[in-house]
Amino acid sequence: MAASAVAVGIIFLAQTVVGVLGNSSLLLHYLVLYFPGCRVRHTDLILQHLIVANLLTLLCKGVPETMAGFGMKYFTSDIGCKLLFALHRAGRNVSICSICLLSIFQAIKISSGNSRWAELKIKAPKYTISCIYLSWVLSLLLNVTNFMYTMANRRNKTITNLKDYGYCSSIRHDTTTDSLFAALLTFPDALCVGLMLWASSSMVLILHRHKQRMRHVHKTSSLRSSPESRATKTILLLVSTFVSFYTLSCIVQVCLTVIYNPSLFLVNTAAIVSGCFPAVSPFLLMSRGYSVSGLCFTWIQNKGTHDIMGNM
Template structure:
């Protein structure tokens, strides 16, 4: 368990630091330059992932709550609520990013082309809807989650350090599971469809380039690099989502969580929010150029802006 704890702490630290770097980068871009719509989406995703990693387990957040001297039941409900909301926001914002990129690279004669400007225009409303939906969607589940007690321990399933899931009526459990699964399956399905569409567009574009130019003149456009990055993010999300879903569903059905399963699930759950900023940092030319500039030319904070 000590080795798992070290791995989880390392993963948490790496994920938080990488997302903080990405968050500040996009904030500077949004405030100081002409931001792309994908920058605003990625900025939210970085913030969501910071909170998700911190609340994804009982590694850091519980220690913060301990210093506040509040009741365990409140700590459990707050941790559960924030974690579930951020998890829902992560899948929704990732899906939105995938859809937006698919619309952006669609040919002018395609069906999606007419949505290019409409999607940019109504993006703020999409953000408000996504946040409002997820903030309200999880609230009813708080009734079945609270502080772990020594009374009737067999009827409680421990899911965090001092938190447990209480028994619920089968119909209520089935309804919650059906609605949650339906939402996730729909969003994952949309991501897979838009990803397949983007792969087709990239394949057609590559064929056209090979036909018109020699291989020596082929260069990946910014749109192509952005599309490849988003495709990689979608693949990572889908794989980690279904692994996490299988682990958590099996545990709930068997009504059994042991420390090893908890630790493995926390690791799997934090893989996507940890990998996402690393992929974005390594694939965004603006970040790479900024880091090179900071390393070779910038010697003071006042020169930071010149590197963006």
């Protein structure tokens, strides 16, 4: 076994283990919100689906890529290979949709009550769950084509019209067909990224206006930012990180699509880049204090204050 293959396997293994541990711990924390005494917010529900999508992306790509890196390239069947590809891309698409929904929802939430978003601000929470489940359904439907063009690698069998992805292969078409197919799959992602950037720009503008207004208030009133402001800054960090990794991933994927016979280095690079955001995002959330314990403590503290006021 070549040293380069072992190195690639170790990279995939480290990325998968770190990402799965981070997402699992954060998901476990969020599940505490279902216990009595804690109120589940709509942003928490979106983040839970984001974490599940991240886990799906990491497990369906990282585990088989790790096995392939250590020389086990013939461990799956055609059905297994099709499912791995379809579930990985579905998880990736839901991850994009979740961040898009999160940024739009937060932009509506922090908008002023007398703005044109006032009516939408009231209705938005009602459609959050429907939008999340719709994103799962659409993501799975968009990846049905993987069942037609993906197959497992076979030992002692070489087919010239296949693109080799290590443990699986896909049928190679002409460059025009591959480009059109890639554009069809990329269009929903590009639309979500566009909405994401628009919502992020709106949040930045709202925060800037709020900061300008706070200059006229006494300094002691602005020492501590509001929960909405902190959540907005967290989402902006999440969006900027995602867009950076997504842009790099798109560049590599375009090269992978256009090149007739891509090298193993390019295939591995595309897989590693696609797993960066799912592995990093839970730590970004935890570093910004997006923990359930803090949310529960704040809710219980506020609830206790209201109870005291009610008994007075």
